[in-house]
Amino acid sequence: MNLYRSVRAVAGASGTGVIDWDAVGDAAKAATDPGSLDLSPEERAGYAADVRDARTRLRTVGDVEFELPDAIEVQNRHHWIDANIRTFERVMRPLEDRADGIFPGVARTVNTGTMAFMLSFLGSNVLGQYDPLLLAEGDDDHGLYFVHPNIRRVADQLNVDYPRFRRWIAFHEVSHAAEFGAAPWLSGHLESRMERGVDALTEGSIDRDAFRELDTAMTAVEGYAELLMDRAFDDDYEDLRRKLDARRRGGGPLAQLARRLLGLGLKRRQYERGARFFESVAEVRGVAAASKVWEQPDNLPTEDELDDPGLWLARVDA
Template sequence: MNFLRSVRVVADASATGTGNIDWDAVSEAARAATDPGTLDLSAAEREGYASDVRDARDRLAEVAEVSFDVPDVVEVQNRHHWIDANVRTFRRVMAPFEEHGPSVLPGVTRAVNTGTFALVLSFLGNNVLGQYDPLLLAEGDDDHGLYFVHPNIRRVADSLDVDYPRFRRWIAFHEVSHAAEFGAAPWLSTHLEKRMNRGIDALVEGDLDRDAFAELDTAMTSVEGYAELLMDRAFDEEYEDLRRKLDERRQGGGPIAKLARRALGLGLKRRQYERGARFFEYVADKRGIAAASRVWDHPENLPTDAELDAPERWIARVSP
C-alpha cells in the first residue's frame, strides 16, 4: 500500500481533467491505498470455488423450485480486481451527475469527489467477501457477474477461527442465491433501474423523489430477505456459528470502521436482511418456499412496505 501516492493522485485530480469526478484517479488512488492480497490458489482451491458454485446452483434450484443459471462470468478476484470492477459500476450510477459540471470551484469539487469515492472503494475492497453484480444501468449485452474476493475470504475465515472451505462455501451459497433471484425474475433488473433512474434524476434537479427511493428500498429488502431464506434452507452444512461470528465482526471494529459503515449505509443493508428474512420465513413456514418464490413471478407480486411487516396480507393477496 502507498497512502502518500494515493493522496497525491487525488490532489492531482483537482488540476487536470473535467467533470465532477476523475474516475481514473479514483481507481489509481483506491488501489494505491489497498493491499491487493494474494491470488496464489492451489488447484484444489480453484476446484473448490467451482464446486461450491455448482453445488449452490443445483441445491438452490431444488429448494426454491425456480429455474435459473449462474452467470457466465464467475471470477475469483484480489482486492484490486474488485475495485476495478466496481469503479465501472459507480461510474455508471454517477453518470447523470457527471453531465452537470461543477458550477463553482471545479478543481476542489473534483478532488473532494475523487477522494471520497477512492476512500469508499478502498474500504469496501478490504471488506467485501463476495458479490453478485446484476450490472444495473449497464448498456449492451454484458453478462451479470459473480465475484469472490479471495484474500478477504481467507483473512476473515482465519480471523473468525472457522473452517476456511466451509466458510468459502457459505459465501458461495449466499451470492448464488442472488443469482437465483435475478434468474427467476428477468424483469427485476429493469424494475430496480427505473427506480434508481427516477431517484437520481430528481437529485440532479435538486429534488428528492421519496417514492422512488422507498420503492427501491422495499424491492431490495425483498432481494436480501429472499436470499437469506434460500441460503438458510439450502446450505448443506451447519452455519449458525458462521453467521454469529460474522455478525459480531461486523458490529465490532474501531471508530473509523464504524463511521465508514454508517456513512455507507451498511446498517441499512443489515436491516434489509433482517426485515426481509422475517417476511419470507413467515411466508415459507405458512405456505412453503414455492409460495414465497411467487414474489418473482411479476413486479406486482413484490410486497409493499406495509406487507413486509404484515406478511399475512401478502399471502392473502398473492398466495391465498
C-alpha cells in the first residue's frame, strides 16, 4: 500500500473525460493492500464444493432452474477493483458523455479521487459479489467473485469458523445467481430503469418513478436471496448475521461516513424489507410460490405490496 503513489495518480488524472479510469485503478490499488491469494488445495476444493452445493440446494429449495456463471473467481482485492472499474465505467458512461464542467481539469481530478476512494474502501470490505454485468455489450458472461483476503480477515475478526463463514458467503452470492438465472428478463428490467434515471439526471431532472421501480426491484432481489439462503443453508446462521451486522455498524468515523456515502444503509434496508415480504409469502404458500416473482416482470411486487404481501398473493394468484 502506497498512499503517496495513490495521491500522485489522482493528481495526474488526464484525458478528455470527467473521470480518468486508468488513474482510478492506479490510485485505488496503490491505496489498497492486495492481500494473499496463497490458497491451499483444500481451500480451493472448499470454494468449489461450496458453490456446487449451493447451486444444488438452491435449485431444490426454490424450485428454480439456473446455471452458474462461467466466470467464477477467487480474487484478491486488486482483482476485485479491476473487475469493478469496468462495471462503474459502464454505469457512469452516459453521464460522462453528457457532462459539461466549467473547470474540467479540476472536476476530473475530484471525480477521479472520489471513485478511487470508493473502490479502495469497497475492495477492502467486499466479501463476495454476483455481478450481472448490467449495461454490458456483447456476450460477456455474468461473474461470481469471492475476495479471499477479506473473507479470511473477517472470519478471524468475528472469531467464527472460516470454512463455515466462507460457505455462507457462497450461498448468499449463488442465491443472486439463481435469481438472474431464473429470470432472464431481470437484467434488462434493471438496465432500463437505470438508463431512464441517468437520462433524466443528464437533463437536470429526476425520474422518481424510475428510481422507485429500481429500488422496488432491488428490494425483491435482496429479499428473495435472504429467503433462499435461510431455507437452503446447512444450519442456522443467526450468529454469523449478528456478528457481521455488528461489525458493519462499528468502525471509525471515516468508515461510517463511507458507508453512508456509498448507500450501504439503503442496501441493508432493502434486504430487511424484502426478507419480511418473502418470509410472509413463504409462510402462507411456500417457497415455490415466492419464486413466482421471477416468472415475468409484472410479478415483481409493487411498493404497496412489499408492505402487504397479501395483495401480491391475490394479484399473482400464487
